[in-house]
Amino acid sequence: MNLKSQVEWALHCCAILAGLPEGRYLSTKALAEFHGLPKEYLSKALQGLSQAGLVNTTLGPTGGYRLARMPAELTFLDIVEAVEGKSRTFICNDIRANNPCRPAGFCEEGPCAIARIMWEADEAWREKLRSVKLSDLVETLSKDIPRDLWKSSFEWVLDRAG
Amino acid sequence: MNLKSQVEWALHCCAILAGLPEGRYLSTKALAEFHGLPKEYLSKALQGLSQAGLVNTTLGPTGGYRLARMPAELTFLDIVEAVEGKSRTFICNDIRANNPCRPAGFCEEGPCAIARIMWEADEAWREKLRSVKLSDLVETLSKDIPRDLWKSSFEWVLDRAG
């Protein structure tokens, strides 16, 4: 069970979009080139973000994507769920219902104890992702990345932002 | 990204094995019949437990599986990792390395900031699973399941335990 690589791509793209000046858009082509990714497929990840309402889009020559909210209002969980879906990772098939000892009309109430525990772990994962905002990531990146590279990357993006 | 159903099966099977008297074994056939699962495939999940050293096996007519440790010494994480593998759910392909603005010989140090955050969430998930012991599950189940069903199931298992 691995998260799809789309999640990684979407997070990186959001980090870039967070640095975009107000009102400007960045195209899939530019994002794909910057990260060395297949343009056509990256597009699908961005579609996910768009459908979830996390980014706005515009068509035409200067079109592309931009964040729909401030980076402080966007959590990792928002982005991950937009791409990966909101369903739980553990699916309970209720196999306890197959117990041959069960009386005929017997009907268990409430979710299986095993499912409850697995779902709690799921929720812990989500809670962690919910606690990290996109603005936190940008702040961390600004410390990690050498000033020169940070600046030149910013200009590279600006040159291509419509 | 869903956990494989094998994880669910393994957890249920361990819950049953936890109630097995000392020194007795329960076969894949019995476990499969009890849960209404394909015997051949369930076998693969139990193989995972066996290879991880969580259960002991014996061959022959009265053979099968039994827990290798006390239920209080077995965590959910042990079982989940035995079936699902220990690798992280988020895989960092280090796409930041493709940044066209990077100097030629430049080499990033340390893992990507995005990967660090995703791995922390992973760890939160693992920590939750690590905190729940198999004995805890058995305790919960003994409260959830009606006494009659609990007892008849126990006898059903005992009849088939070698």
Added chain:
DNA sequence: GCACCACTACTCGGATAATAACTGTCCGAGTGTTGTTGG
């Protein structure tokens, strides 16, 4: 010189194939039981 208009080029979005992972099935190697035979 300026406003209008048609065209172009570029964008996103959904529909369509290739690949990998999960699910399900089969058969062989090995072992404990059991029935038989001899003492």
Added chain:
DNA sequence: CCAACAACACTCGGACAGTTATTATCCGAGTAGTGGTGC
């Protein structure tokens, strides 16, 4: 009656197909910019 032995039946373990999800690709609908044209 008891012990040794051989055949057997049942077990686990790894090797082999079928189905679903992920990855990758393509093409069409739509729009903002651009150049030309008429006033």
